[in-house]
Amino acid sequence: MSAWKTLGFSTAVLVSSVALASVAMAGSANGTWKRSNGAHVLAFDCGGGLGLKVVKSPEPAKVGKTIMCGGKPSGPNKWKGTVLNLDDGQKYSGYVTLNGGSLTLSGCVLGGLVCKDDTWSRIN
Template sequence: MPIGSNARRASLAGFGFIVVGFASIGPAAAQDVAGTWQRDTGASRVRIAKCGDAMCGTLTWLKKTDGPAKVGQRILYDMKPSGDGKWAGSAFNPEDGKTYSGTMTLSGDALTTSGCVMGGLICRSVKWVRAD
């Protein structure tokens, strides 16, 4: 076997390792939002997890259980990556029973969710911190 073929094989093996490493960065980064998040006011907790090819959020705990929001209610739907640390989909507001265009933005252990109407002209944001 020629000497150059061993070096070439080692070089190709290293390249394959690098490609696999970069390929695994995307899915891992998209999963960083998964987990339990507590609203900054302490009023509720939501569990964000994979649902099909997107991320969804379900209420897991409420400080006040006598309001329109209910434990087990899904409030974030079909959130798909839309940039670095960002997802876009739909957000349900239990207070008015309406579903809005929604986004999630992750920055470290802080998450901001937003629901918008009128093509994003009017938005309401909620801040969350990791609870798990």
């Protein structure tokens, strides 16, 4: 095998290993999360990405509402997508970040210059 073929093969193996390692290191946001207001949100696979749906709330009209569907990975333990603010009915750019036992949802305007965060704790 020529030196160029060996180098090309070695590079392909290295790139594949790094890609697999980053997938393995990424955590799963799937499960049920509790908001500070007592509501429970289910994180699940939706539309080929991350989904968020209210499954329990002190405001019964919000139960069953989808906050996000199709959130795409944007880094290790991070997803990006469109989020629905159930309080004002508006859609915003959104980011979800998993950090151990907490999940932070950020809704942003002005291209991400102004964001509002809500951090949730894992129930299961």
